[in-house]
Amino acid sequence: MTFLEVRDVEKYFGTNHVLKGITLDVDEHQVICLIGASGSGKSTLLRCINGLEAIQAGSITIDDLEVTQEESRLNFLRRYVGIVFQSFNLFPHKTVLENVTLAPRKVLMKSREEAEAIAEPWLTRIGLWEKRNDYPDRLSGGQQQRVAIARALSMQPKLLLLDEITSALDPELVGEVLTMVQELAAEGMTMLLATHEMGFARDCASSVVFLHQGVLLEQGTPDQIFTNPTCEPTQQFLKRVIEAKRI
Amino acid sequence: MNQIIGVEGGPTGPPSMRIHPRARLALGLSVLGCVPLLVLPGIAAFAVASDAERRIWASEGAYTGHDQIRTARRLARIGIGIGLATLVAFLIFTQRHGIGTVREVFFKPEFLRGSFPKVLKGFWLNVQIFFIAEALVLVWGLVLAIFRIAPGRLGAPLRWFATAYIDIVRGLPAILTIVLIGLGLPLVELPLFKDFTDFQFAILALTIVYGAYVAEVYRSGIEGVHWSQTAAARSLGLSYGQTMQHVIVPQAVRRIVPPLLNDWIGLQKDTALVNVLGTLEGFNLARNYNSNHSTLTATTVLGFCYVVVTIPLARLTDTLLKRDQRRTTGG
Incomplete structure (x- = not known):
């Protein structure tokens, strides 16, 4: 069943045309990887789906509810669409536990105890329950990013958007975050992720989407895209990636 | 001024002996700082000398001494000292006669x-x-x-x-x-x-x-x-x-x-x-x-x-x- 429908989406930043008629479907339990060079519109697309950016034409529908800039609708939608950012964006003035429990308490109106009961299994699973009372600046980048993922998951989202979540990490910390995403994928979480980790995309994605200068150029199984890309820009992009040893 | 530092090299002198224009400025300012009994020119000279020193060492790489810069710094320091001393002397001189009234007005x-x-x-x-x-x-x-x-x-x-x-x-x-x-x-x-x-x-x-x-x-x-x-x-x-x-x-x-x-x-x-x-x-x-x-x-x-x-x-x-x-x- 189609869970997320993106139809002919156009997005401008001023005169800069960043998304040009993007159309994309995401079914439940699918893991879709968005690949493409920097500035191809991957992050913007994710931010539009979450309503953090307004679109100028087309439509985005999540679970039969259209994403608009209407305040109450966005607040409702965001309860089950989580997003994790490249730069973690943890709340620096709150402890790990407070970061994870804030949204359940304030948005889902859970009591502190209930919210902590939601947070505990996630924090235990990422091995940071012991550090629950630390502030984010005491954690490594990988730990912070895992907390950020736990924070998004604490809202029990039906769709998780991951915006280049390993790009700001030191290479040796990438693995621990990707492993966590892999486990989520195996558990059936519906995910749409922008990534530069081609190896990860090849192993985990149910479908890979190549964006080029705001246009969705190609979509297919990882096999099709990585071994048999049909479009010229896709071939060039993958060639550069291979040369940079990112695959 | 040339006598003071004694290292003025003509256009033919080795590069490290030529007076850097900034050093020349610093020297001038430091002399100014001694004469009109003010502190500020001395401080300015000190700043210029330090800056010139930093620039020269940054641009030429190796440590070459640059005596004139160090002389300029020393003179600038003396300028600041003399200026300050004069200022204090001036204050004491002018206040000696007025100090009684000051106490009367402000601190009786x-x-x-x-x-x-x-x-x-x-x-x-x-x-x-x-x-x-x-x-x-x-x-x-x-x-x-x-x-x-x-x-x-x-x-x-x-x-x-x-x-x-x-x-x-x-x-x-x-x-x-x-x-x-x-x-x-x-x-x-x-x-x-x-x-x-x-x-x-x-x-x-x-x-x-x-x-x-x-x-x-x-x-x-x-x-x-x-x-x-x-x-x-x-x-x-x-x-x-x-x-x-x-x-x-x-x-x-x-x-x-x-x-x-x-x-x-x-x-x-x-x-x-x-x-x-x-x-x-x-x-x-x-x-x-x-x-x-x-x-x-x-x-x-x-x-x-x-x-x-x-x-x-x-x-x-x-x-x-x-x-x-x-x-x-x-x-």
Whole structure:
């Protein structure tokens, strides 16, 4: 069943045309990887789906509810669409536990105890329950990013958007975050992720989407895209990636 | 000047012996610093010499000595020393004859003792005004700041109101606002304000004035929190208000403590302005004492009171700032 429908989406930043008629479907339990060079519109697309950016034409529908800039609708939608950012964006003035429990308490109106009961299994699973009372600046980048993922998951989202979540990490910390995403994928979480980790995309994605200068150029199984890309820009992009040893 | 340093190389000299134009300037300034008995040229020479030194070593790589630079620095230091000594001598010379009068006007011991209890009593009122106004300003400033950045069409009237308020109040000299509020409002006989004492009007006026300044401090703090924090909070489903309350304002408040305390010090001092309302606070009581005894000593005493209160606050600002830096840079 189609869970997320993106139809002919156009997005401008001023005169800069960043998304040009993007159309994309995401079914439940699918893991879709968005690949493409920097500035191809991957992050913007994710931010539009979450309503953090307004679109100028087309439509985005999540679970039969259209994403608009209407305040109450966005607040409702965001309860089950989580997003994790490249730069973690943890709340620096709150402890790990407070970061994870804030949204359940304030948005889902859970009591502190209930919210902590939601947070505990996630924090235990990422091995940071012991550090629950630390502030984010005491954690490594990988730990912070895992907390950020736990924070998004604490809202029990039906769709998780991951915006280049390993790009700001030191290479040796990438693995621990990707492993966590892999486990989520195996558990059936519906995910749409922008990534530069081609190896990860090849192993985990149910479908890979190549964006080029705001246009969705190609979509297919990882096999099709990585071994048999049909479009010229896709071939060039993958060639550069291979040369940079990112695959 | 060439004799002083003795290393003037012509255009044919080795590069390291040629006088750098900046070194030449420094030398000139340092000589100037010795002669007209002023400190500033000496300091300027020192700065120029240091800068020239840094540049030369940065540009030529290896350490080549550059005696002329070091000479320039030494001369500059001597210039500063001579200038300072002359300044002190000058002050002592001019004050020797006038010192008696100075004591008579500002520091007469019997007046110091005599005026202290009266001035202190008045100053206690300033302290009360200050503390109450402070608390009100903290709240009012935040309200104004939130109005000022209220989003969307719904927020437009709030934004408009807050912008106009802040522009007008900040554009007016504080003493005008105090007069308009403190002397004007009682005459209008508005229901709520009819029974205000001048003490209460003083607090109201200062709150109105400083609310505008503090609102801008809050606003800069709020806008200083990176937008990604808003994105993170909103994406979790928090509303605009919740995002402000739980994520943005707590972070903003932390970083505005120093400028906020700065405004507090300003507010403390400006409690003296309410003297125009006729309130029997420090300034007025000191003035009364002065005119009865032909002196300014009581005002000196009042000044002492102010400094005793404001300096600890300034130190507190520093301490908080340091602690904050320690915390954010991690242990």
